[in-house]
Amino acid sequence: MASPQQSSSFTVTPWIVKGDVDYDKLITQFGVQRIDDALLKHVKKLTGEIHPYLRRNIFFSHMYFDKILDAVEKKQKVYLYTGRAPSGPVHLGHIVPWLFTKWLQDRLNMHLLFQIPDEEKVLFKDNLTTEEAERWTKENILDIIAVGFDPKKTKIFVDTEYAGHMYKHACAVARKTTASTAKALFGFTDSDNVGKYFYSCMQSVPAFLPTVMEKKKTLCLIPCAIDQDVHFRLTRDVAEGIGFPKPATILCRFLPALTAGAKMSASETETLVATTDTPDVVKKKIMKYAFSGGRNNLEEHRKYGGNPDIDIAYQWLTFFEEDDAKLKKVYNDYKSGKLLSGELKMILVDKLNTFLKKHQAAREKAKKNVEKFMLRD
């Protein structure tokens, strides 16, 4: 598979993210909009606060988010839609957009459709069997529920089961999408299987389901990491031609891999933190692998200070420490040399383990509640 969004130093496609991602460049390459102050003001007007991910530029770009806010202001019903392709355990990078989705659901009182495209990774990975995807589907659903979505306003559905309700609309998208468009958007070649060419049509459908379900044109907002935007470019291109409004997206950066650069890869289990990791494992991984912006030795560190801007433990804290004042203190203390690299890492370990303890308890409880969330065939 060739990569269309490849530049000399980084690559971002829905299936490969590598290198040092230049997010400003992505905004131009993908033709999306930056989230600006006017938009943040509008968010604050409607929600009463600005989520740390917005303040910190973690959710940094969008398409038509402004239209969503206008619709919410006019009290129109708007849906959220996001998804997860099961191929392994959920790790902290996956949780980031979900936490934000939950905040949007709570603050704006929105219904959420959560797609589990259990066919996606089977089509895109040579070594994943259908049975394994089935097993991960069950596991991953527990993590989704554990995030705390409102069972009355959230529907989770699995593609291979719910496909009967989706197929008609997927075909409408497919009919409007040529092989050369798919090649240009996704970098497919003649040796890629035909399932890959069709898959994006399935990922488009949930953006239309709000309109199908409400039986009138209903807007949809998709919170996700920026690598997914290309699917929704395709969706936006065909939507109006087949009778649906264009979906809006709100896009985030990747939680960097522990070893620095790009996003965590599910295939490199050493450099990611899974939601099921024990406190000891979390500590070991952070201590051993988190790329440090500290100096070579204690004396130099005390004298010249560390560099939080390249330090992965600090970067991760910007995703998991909600308190701006605490974060600022860590930043300043590290930069001045007062806080050592190992100490900074321990602050992160404690933060993550507190988060995971709650998540793991909620994940256990979720086992009893699965059916409350499922949209079955």
Ligand code: TRP
């Ligand atoms: N393609 C996504 C993945 O690789 C799964 C997905 C399906 C998704 N629909 C989505 C992600 C909507 C974000 C928004 O995991």
